[in-house]
Amino acid sequence: MGLLWLWTCAPLYIVQALADTDLGFQRNPGLEVDWMLGEAGRMIRAAEEIKPWRTPGLQDEPARPTVPRRFSADIEYVTFESGFLQTGRGFFAQDANEEAMRVLTVRHTLGMSQLLNNHTSLLLGNESYIINGGDLPICKKLPFFGQQQFVDLFAWAANPAVSRYTGERVVAGRACSLWYLLSTNQTRISLCAAGNTPVELNVTLSRSGTTFNFTYQFDRLKLGSEVPEQLLQKPQICDSFAPACENGRGLDPVPLDAYIFHPGMSVEDYNIEDQNVADLAGYAAFICMDWLFHESPRLGHNYTLISRYSLEISPSFGQYRPCNGYPDTIPPGPSCVPGDPRLVGREAPFSAGEGELRCAAGSPLGFWYQLPKGGRCSTGHRPSKEAWATGCTWSVQKRLKTIQQACLLRNHNFLQYCKADVLEDKGFGRSMKALEAAFASEDSSLGGCADVGEPVAQDSESMVVV
C-alpha cells in the first residue's frame, strides 16, 4: 500500500533541507520527526504568550472545540518531515493533565519500502524518547533541539485570543469546522474538528525557506479510562541501555570497512571517536537520505570530506547512538544521544527492523555504527573476546583514503544513482557501486576520486591522528 507514492508521484519530490547551523538533527535521519513535534509545541506556546492579533470571527462561528484532554485514536498520517512523502497508519494518545503524548507512525523505509519502521515518539513532561524496533524495542532518550516540553496540540483552538475560525470542511467524508492558530509568520497549524472531536490536525513549519509538515487524521476516539495508562508512561526499557548482543559475546573482533562524512578544517575533524560510521551499504543509504532531499545549493556545508577506514570491532553491539558535530563546528561536538559508553552501537539504517537489527547477522540496507570514545582500544591493542565486559571494543587499523565529497556528489553525479535506487525500491545497489568506485581508484573515468590525505597540522607537534 505505502508503495504507491513511488509510482504515482514520480519524479521524486525534492525538498531543500536546512543549514545545519540551527538544527542538530540534520545528519540523523529519524530525529526530524521528534524535532517537528517539539517545534509545533513551541509555536503554540509562543502564540499563547504573544497573542498575535485578534481578527473578527466569521459571523456564524460555531462553538469552539474543547478536545478531550485524555484520548487515543488510530491515525492516518501524511508527512514530508524527512524530506520525502511518507504516508501510512499510526496511533495517537495524549493526556494533557499528565502532560503525556505518544505518537506511533509505521513508516516505510526509503529505498526499500517493505522494510518497516514503527517509530514511536513519547513526550512526557519535559522529557522525550524515541522507541523503534517493534517487538524488540530500543529506547533512545533525546537531548535537545532546545528544551522539550509537552504542549497540548489541540487546546489552542478553544482560545479565541490565539485562533481563528475559517469555515466548514469535509475531511475523509466527515464534516468539520476548521480552526487556525494565529501566527506572525509562515507557521501554519490547523485543526478541523467535528464538535469537540479532532478530525484532522495539520502542522506546517517553515525554516530557512524549507517547509516541514505533517497531517494526522484521527479515527474514532477512545476516551478517559479506555486509554491504557501504560501507553502514557515511560516504559521500563527507557531506564537502561540495550545490553551487549548475546550472540557477539566471547567472539573475536570482526573487520569493519567503515565510511564517514566529516569536515576537513583541522586535524580534529579526522577523529572518529563518538562519531557515526557505516559499512558500504549503510553509508550509501545514508548519503542518499542526507543529500537526495537537499541538492544544490547546500553542497557548501562543512562536512566536505568522506573517509574510509579499516577498523576492528567487537560484535557485542550495544544500541546505536546518533552523534553530531566536531570540536570546530557550531555548535561544537561531538555529542551523542545517551547510550552505553563503551559498546559499539549498531542499527539498520533509519532504525528499521525488529530490534533495529542490532544483533542480526545481516541487514538488507547494511548497518550504521557508533564508535564510543570510551570503547576505543589503546594504541597497539585490539578488542579481545571479552570486549563486551572489559570495554576495549574497537580499534583503528588504518585510514585508507579520504576524498572530497563533491567528487562523488558532483563530478560523479552520485544522486542520479540514489534516485534510480529509490525509484526501483530494492536497496541502494547502484549507489553502493558508485561509492565503492570513488574509493577504488583515482581514475576519474572509472568513477575514482583523488586521495586528499590529511590536513597538515599547523603545529606539527599536535599531529595526533586517528
Ligand SMILES: *[C@@H]1O[C@H](CO)[C@@H](O)[C@H](O)[C@H]1NC(C)=O
Ligand atoms: C514564528 O513565530 C513564532 C511565534 O509566533 C516564533 O516562535 C518562531 O520562531 C517564528 N518562526 C520563524 C521562522 O520566524
Ligand SMILES: *[C@@H]1O[C@H](CO)[C@@H](O)[C@H](O)[C@H]1NC(C)=O
Ligand atoms: C524537568 O521536569 C522535572 C520534573 O518536573 C524537573 O525536576 C526538571 O528540573 C525539569 N528539567 C528541565 C531541564 O527543565
Ligand SMILES: *[C@@H]1O[C@H](CO)[C@@H](O)[C@H](O)[C@H]1NC(C)=O
Ligand atoms: C510494526 O507494527 C506492526 C503493527 O502495527 C507490526 O505488524 C509489525 O510487525 C511491526 N514491525 C516492526 C519492525 O516494528
Ligand SMILES: *[C@@H]1O[C@H](CO)[C@@H](O)[C@H](O)[C@H]1NC(C)=O
Ligand atoms: C507539505 O510539504 C510539501 C513539500 O514542501 C508540499 O509539497 C506539500 O504541499 C505540503 N503539504 C501541505 C498540506 O502543506
Ligand SMILES: *[C@@H]1O[C@H](CO)[C@@H](O)[C@H](O)[C@H]1NC(C)=O
Ligand atoms: C491538511 O493536509 C492535507 C494533506 O496532508 C491536505 O490535503 C489538507 O488540505 C490540509 N488541510 C488544511 C486545512 O491545510
Ligand SMILES: *[C@@H]1O[C@H](CO)[C@@H](O)[C@H](O)[C@H]1NC(C)=O
Ligand atoms: C564552517 O566552516 C567555517 C570555516 O571554514 C566556520 O567559520 C563555520 O563556523 C563553520 N560552520 C559550522 C556550522 O561549523
